[in-house]
Amino acid sequence: MWEIDSAEALQALGSRLSAFVSERDAITLSGDLGAGKTTFAQGLLSALGVTEAATSPTYQIVHAYETPRRTVYHCDLYRLHPGDEEEIGFAEMCQTGAVVVEWPDIVADVLPEDRLDVRIEGEGGTRRVTLTGFGAWEKKLARFRQIEAFLARCGWAGARCLGLRGDASARQFMRLLRAGETAMLMDWPTQSDGPPIRDGRPYCAIAHLAREGTPFIAVSHWLREHAGLSAPAVTASDKDAGLYLVEDLGDAVFGDLIAGGEPLEPLYALAVDGLSAIRASGVPRSLPVPGGGLYDVPAFDREAMDVELDLMLQWYFRLEPTPADPAEMARSFVEAWSPHLDWLDKQPKTIALRDYHSPNLLLCRERGALKRLGVIDFQDAVWTHPAYDLVSLLQDARLDVPEAVERALYARYCEAAAAAEPAFDAAAFARAYAILGTERNTKILGIFARLSMRDGKHGYLAHLPRIRRYLWRNLAHPALGELKAWYEAHLHKA
Known part of the structure; x- marks a missing residue:
């Protein structure tokens, strides 16, 4: 039970629950007239992305809102009688969007099994809010209580949620507002x-994907304190619960800025300079963890690269079938790749943030020098050749980087490296860039095909022509002749 002492606090509670609302969901609001059901709904709807001023649909019965992530229906059933729900298409709403229902007793017999009931009671300025989860909401409500306890320990009890952001991992971010200050949960x-996929080990272990927050904390600290970039500081954490309060770097994501008309090249030049700063910082393999201890950055070893490359064989060629015998194709694929991976293993290594591209780079306009560059999503950092992050940036999977811009910014990075390191080997760096570009784009072809075929996320298919263009750019390197021949034999150029 939550004790609420103001309309603002009631809206804030609704906003924090928004993180757990699925694309198709049901939230029922119970309480007497004037209890605050619509007030609670306003906080919830706003955090779900509803930009209109939400009012009670007493006379219209239903207000429908379209948000970037879902359709949201706000229903006030006070004027209906049992059975009338068919006239408003209540069952169809529950199947196509998130439904927030005031006076749910009218439709008690047809409510979804998975739902959250919010009961608001009390008079005057104080309200008692009781949350009851049914079906899938039992587990979600248990997690919500964990988060509420964590926020209370951090001094953020009662904060308002301003919006949600997720990424391709299991993580979710909630922007919080308290007394004019923001933070990200x-x-x-x-x-x-x-x-298990190989020798009893799962993909995440082989590919070195982080399972908890220590790498995030350690890498973020190095980027801020030694490389001079902006990375989210972790101000509070409960690693056992998987909860972290981190600095809010804002919303000026490179990809969004470029889509809005901002020139690509100056932003990417800043990002290239950020990579030069990371290289010049002399990153150690064992990173200090604030508060004590060390974090050993895992090697992007042969096994990790093998399992990533295999994604194309496992998924992409199911999307774009080839007449070749699968077993022979796999054998010749490994044979074509082997000498390049052997060569790469002998080259210099440093940290690679691994997804250094437009969705994970931000412009912090109010800061100076390289602090203007904000970096997120680096918890899966690995120890590999420094060309990896450069090719991630200059062959961005999510947007087109013109080849002339790629060449100019590649030269910018190499000039900085040569000025700082007299022994910099430009020819070896170019070869590593081509190999890692081929490896990364091969992996992405497999991942995007898997996201479509397995997860129903078909929007990723729009990126495939770009990925193939990047792939052929890399394969043009003279050292990759036999590998290029394998791709020419099996992969469509169109």
């Missing part, structure tokens, strides 16, 4: 490692 619950 990183909700990173423990996940199953998935089924």
Whole structure:
């Protein structure tokens, strides 16, 4: 039970629950007239992305809102009688969007099994709010209570949620507002490692994907304190619960800025300078963890690269079938790649943030020098050749980087490296860039095909032509002749 002492606090509670609302969901609001059901709904709807001023749909019965992530229906059933729900298409609403229902007793017999009931009671300025989860909401409500306790320990009890952001991992971010100050809650619950795929080990272990927050904390600290970039400081954490309160770097994401008309090249030049700063900082393999201890950055070893490359064989060629015998194709694929991976293993290594591209780079306009560059999503950092992050940036999977811009910014990075390191080997760096670009784009072809075929996320298919163009750019390197021949034999150029 929550004791609420103001309309603002009631809206804030609704906003914090928004993190757990699925695309198709049901939230029922119970209480007497004037209890605050619509006030609670306003906080919830706003955090779900409803930009209109939400009012009670007493006379219209239903207000429908379209948000970037879902359709939201706000229903006030006070004027209906049991059975009337068919006239408003209540069952269809529950199947197509998130439904927030005031006076739910009218439709008690047809409510979804998975739902959250919010009961608001009390008079005057004080309200008692009781949350009851049914079906899937039992587990979600248990997690919500964990988060509420964590925020209370951090001094953020009662904060308002301003919006949600997720990424391709199991993490979710909630932007919080309290007394004019913002912070991000990183909700990173423990996940199953998935089924074993090689020698009894799951994909995440082989590919070195982080399972908890220590790498995030260690890498963020190095980027801020030694490389001079902006990375989210972790101000509070409960690693056992998978909860972290982190600095809010804002919303000026490179990809969004470029989509809004901002020139790509100056932003990417700043990002290239950020990579030069990371290289010049002399990153150690064992990173200090604030508060004590060290974090050993895992090697992007042969096994990790093998399992990533295999994604194309496992998924992409199911999307774009080839007449070749699968067993022979896999054998020749490994044979074509082997000498390049052997060569790469002998080259210099440093940290690679691994997803250094437009969705994970931000412009912090109010800061100076390289602090203007904000970096997020680096918890899966690995120890590999420094060309990895450069190719991630200059062959951005999410947007087109013109080849002339790629060449100019590649030269910018190499000039900085040569000025700082007289022994910098430009020819070897170019070869590593081509190999890692081929490896990364091969992996992405497999991942995007998997996201479509397995997860129903078909929007990723729009990126495939770009990925193939990047792939052929890399394969043009003269050292990759036999590998290029394999791709020419099996992969469509169009």
